[in-house]
Amino acid sequence: MLQIKDVQSGYGDIRVLRGINLQLRQGEFVGLWGHNGMGKSTLMRTILGYLQAKSGSINFEGQDITGLPIHRRARLGIGLVPQGRAIFPHLSVMDNLRMGAVTTGGEREQIVMSVLKHFPRLNNYLDRAGGLLSGGEQQLLALARCLCARPKLMLLDEPTEGIQPSIISEMVDTLHEIRKETGLTLLLVEQNQAFIGSLADRVMTMQKGVLTNESSTSDFLKNTHAFS
Numbered sequence: 190m191l192q193i194k195d196v197q198s199g200y201g202d203i204r205v206l207r208g209i210n211l212q213l214r215q216g217e218f219v220g221l222w223g224h225n226g227m228g229k230s231t232l233m234r235t236i237l238g239y240l241q242a243k244s245g246s247i248n249f250e251g252q253d254i255t256g257l258p259i260h261r262r263a264r265l266g267i268g269l270v271p272q273g274r275a276i277f278p279h280l281s282v283m284d285n286l287r288m289g290a291v292t293t294g295g296e297r298e299q300i301v302m303s304v305l306k307h308f309p310r311l312n313n314y315l316d317r318a319g320g321l322l323s324g325g326e327q328q329l330l331a332l333a334r335c336l337c338a339r340p341k342l343m344l345l346d347e348p349t350e351g352i353q354p355s356i357i358s359e360m361v362d363t364l365h366e367i368r369k370e371t372g373l374t375l376l377l378v379e380q381n382q383a384f385i386g387s388l389a390d391r392v393m394t395m396q397k398g399v400l401t402n403e404s405s406t407s408d409f410l411k412n413t414h415a416f417s
């Protein structure tokens with residue numbers, strides 16, 4: 190579904206990604222692990238088009254998307270839940286979700302309701318401003334809003350940062366449900382090893398802008414525990 194070849198990217202003259210090669214198959218959940226500042230978020234931004242690749246190519250479902258703007262990539266089915274959530278704090282939960290469904294061209298209310306059934310906690314707060322939710326609830330909202338755009342590939346950037354364990358386990362269950370229902374493909378950036386372990390089929394490790402290792406999730410958990 191996604192093929193990244195020799196991609197270099199960064200900010201102005203600062204080169205962060207130094208030749209990324211990565212392939213995702215349709216329906217896979219893949220973890221991307223690495224310490225702070227290694228380039229994980231930069232890769233997410235480059236896949237969605239917030240940053241243009243300086244060299245290399247990105248292919249999505251057989252189409253070269255390397256030069257496409259963000260909205261075209263989003264329309265093809267790539268969705269990002271950015272680190273820090275980025276919900277609309279002054280809009281209600283319901284309106285945040287409607288905004289997510291804006292580009293689908295489908296029946297918005299129906300799409301929102303079909304996503305909401307996976308997020309019982311949000312159902313209690315539909316009229317509340319997004320900014321008044323707890324950090325964990327805002328993270329659920331960001332996830333639900335992204336799903337309202339009906340992505341085929343979701344890029345999920347450190348969703349567990351600062352989130353309480355009960356919401357983290359809800360997130361795991363919800364993502365498994367969505368995977369079963371829609372065949373979603375997921376690229377998950379995380380530093381929480383247990384979270385990666387409960388979702389990913391395989392895990393890539395990033396160091397200084399390069400993918401240095403790929404392992405099965407069980408090997409990843411064995412090795413990271415050995416070093417932690």
Ligand SMILES: Nc1ncnc2c1ncn2[C@@H]1O[C@H](COP(=O)(O)OP(=O)(O)OP(=O)(O)O)[C@@H](O)[C@H]1O
Pocket residue numbers: 200203205223224225226227228229230231232272347
């Ligand atoms: N807007 C920016 N302008 C310039 N440099 C940036 C910008 N955003 C990130 N960087 C730099 O790019 C490098 C990679 O950052 P990135 O956010 O991709 O790392 P990360 O692996 O996702 O880590 P973290 O989990 O801390 O976000 C870092 O050195 C960071 O300082």
